[in-house]
Structure formats: C-alpha cells, structure tokens
Amino acid sequence: MAEGKRGATRRGRKRRVAHAGDAPFWKRKTLKEMSQTEWESLCDGCGKCCLLKLEDWESGEVSYTDVACRGLDHTSCQCRFYTTRKQEVPDCIVLKPAMVARFSWLPRTCAYRLISEGKDLAWWHPLVSGDPESVHEAGISVRGRIQSETDVDEDGLGDHIVTWPE
Numbered sequence: 001m002a003e004g005k006r007g008a009t010r011r012g013r014k015r016r017v018a019h020a021g022d023a024p025f026w027k028r029k030t031l032k033e034m035s036q037t038e039w040e041s042l043c044d045g046c047g048k049c050c051l052l053k054l055e056d057w058e059s060g061e062v063s064y065t066d067v068a069c070r071g072l073d074h075t076s077c078q079c080r081f082y083t084t085r086k087q088e089v090p091d092c093i094v095l096k097p098a099m100v101a102r103f104s105w106l107p108r109t110c111a112y113r114l115i116s117e118g119k120d121l122a123w124w125h126p127l128v129s130g131d132p133e134s135v136h137e138a139g140i141s142v143r144g145r146i147q148s149e150t151d152v153d154e155d156g157l158g159d160h161i162v163t164w165p166e
C-alpha cells in the first residue's frame, strides 16, 4: 500500500531534474567566456564604481566617497553617456574580463567581483530578481545618497569618504 501510494504521488508531483545546462550563464561560464550581452547584463546598476575614490599613496588602500562622477544619473544610477564614456571622462575605467585580477577595488557587492571570486549573485541582482528596481529597493545602489563632483570642491574630497559602498 505504501508503495502504491508513493508511486501515485510521485507521478502527480513529477519534478524536472536540473542539468548543468539549466544553470544561468553566470554559474556556467567564466567572465572571459561570457558574450558581450551577458557581460553587460552582469552589471547590477548599483552605480558604486562611479563614485570618486581616493587612494592612499603609501598603503594603496582605496577609499570610496559619496561623490559621483558627473556622468552618473542620480536616479537611474546609469551612466548618461555610456557608449562615449571614455571620451567624456578619460579616467573612466572600462571593465574588461582581462582585468579580473584587479577587481579587488570594486565594491564587494559588484557582480563582476563576486563572479571573479567564485561567488553567486544575491537575490536583489536584476538577473536573479527579474526586476531592475530590486538593486535600489534593497538599498544596494547609490540612489539617494550621493552628490555630483560638479558640486564638490576636489580639495575637500577627503571629507566625503564613506564606507557603505563596501
């Protein structure tokens, strides 16, 4: 009796067995294996990497400020001139897979850093949640807590150091 019941129940609740090919691309591929579209979609849109940073000359330690690059849209947290960003802001760092060894300066929540360290994406990442707003709703993005470099005296940047991007 137990056997019959078990068999019937299983037929009614058949579940698909996951295969390696079912895993999302960021779990199957290295950064270098990703297509351009996959690579671009990996960015969660937090805007943290577009904050101005200060580097300690002696220790090399990088500190984030709450001052954003003039190209960052404070609401969408997207670059206003993404396709021409290198021309508009010459010191903008365009991330490439080959730079993986230098990703340690990126915030710990950054998808590129997470994947390069063998970690998974969090629930709020748009690729996981399916909602581009989730990165903002989870309080991960810079929305609502930054000011533009155009409004801040460069000599006073040290007064704007913050720890929350980490």
Ligand code: SF4
Pocket (backbone or CB within 6 Å): 042, 043, 044, 045, 046, 047, 048, 049, 050, 095, 106, 107, 109, 110, 111, 112
């Ligand atoms: S920190 Fe990483 S995930 Fe966030 S905007 Fe920059 S590149 Fe994208």
Ligand code: SF4
Pocket (backbone or CB within 6 Å): 049, 050, 051, 069, 070, 071, 072, 073, 078, 079, 080, 081, 082, 085, 086, 088, 089, 092, 093
């Ligand atoms: S130019 Fe755009 S992508 Fe580069 S740091 Fe500024 S806002 Fe960010």
